[in-house]
Amino acid sequence: MIRKILIVLIVLLIIAQFFRPEKNQSNDNTYHISTKYALPANVEQVLKDGCYDCHSNYTEYPWYSQVQPVAAWMNNHVKEGKSELNFSNFTQRKIAGQNHKFEEIIETVKEHEMPLSSYTWLGMHPKAKLSDEQRQTLVNWAQAQMDMLKAQYPADSLVIKRPPPTPAK
Numbered sequence: 001m002i003r004k005i006l007i008v009l010i011v012l013l014i015i016a017q018f019f020r021p022e023k024n025q026s027n028d029n030t031y032h033i034s035t036k037y038a039l040p041a042n043v044e045q046v047l048k049d050g051c052y053d054c055h056s057n058y059t060e061y062p063w064y065s066q067v068q069p070v071a072a073w074m075n076n077h078v079k080e081g082k083s084e085l086n087f088s089n090f091t092q093r094k095i096a097g098q099n100h101k102f103e104e105i106i107e108t109v110k111e112h113e114m115p116l117s118s119y120t121w122l123g124m125h126p127k128a129k130l131s132d133e134q135r136q137t138l139v140n141w142a143q144a145q146m147d148m149l150k151a152q153y154p155a156d157s158l159v160i161k162r163p164p165p166t167p168a169k
């Protein structure tokens with residue numbers, strides 16, 4: 001019985017290899033964060049090593065990420081990550097939204113919520129195990145961008161506007 005179940009599982013795994021998600025690899029950088037914000041080399045390196053795989057339109061795929069079911073699991077992270085924050089089309093957000101994303105970057109990096117811990121399991125992506133110094137570099141950079149926005153835009157335009165409540169009938 002166990003043997004039969006195992007054989008079925010292996011066959012399913014093999015079949016799954018033929019269904020792989022489309023790769024997230026676009027080189028269109030028209031709205032990349034660097035088109036509006038200064039991105040010093042040391043900051044960009046941390047973003048590349050620690051964030052771009054899930055938060056940009058270009059993911060680097062190690063061989064194991066091509067194997068199902070890992071590929072599907074990773075693809076979900078990329079989809080979810082990009083919907084929250086995408087450095088490749090960052091400047092398409094309203095200015096208040098961009099400001100808010102810098103705030104979230106500061107929070108998540110300080111609190112060690114990002115990069116996702118599963119990203120560095122089992123020795124994967126060792127460069128994404130950020131040191132305190134690298135975290136501080138990112139935090140300082142994001143803070144400097146918020147300061148720059150504050151100096152350039154009217155305070156009101158940096159607040160995300162919620163739609164007014166629907167009037168009671």
Ligand code: HEC
Pocket residue numbers: 046047050051052053054055076077078080081084085101104105108109114115116118119
């Ligand atoms: C392995 C994929 C992965 C990596 C690497 C990663 N993230 Fe994320 N990130 C996600 C996912 C998935 C979400 C959405 C779900 C959640 O919040 O956990 C997210 C959400 C976020 C959010 C917004 C949501 C919130 O919780 O406030 C920010 C900001 C963020 N990430 C910043 C970063 C930064 C900065 C880095 C690099 C230092 C990074 N992430 C690296 C997958 C990743």
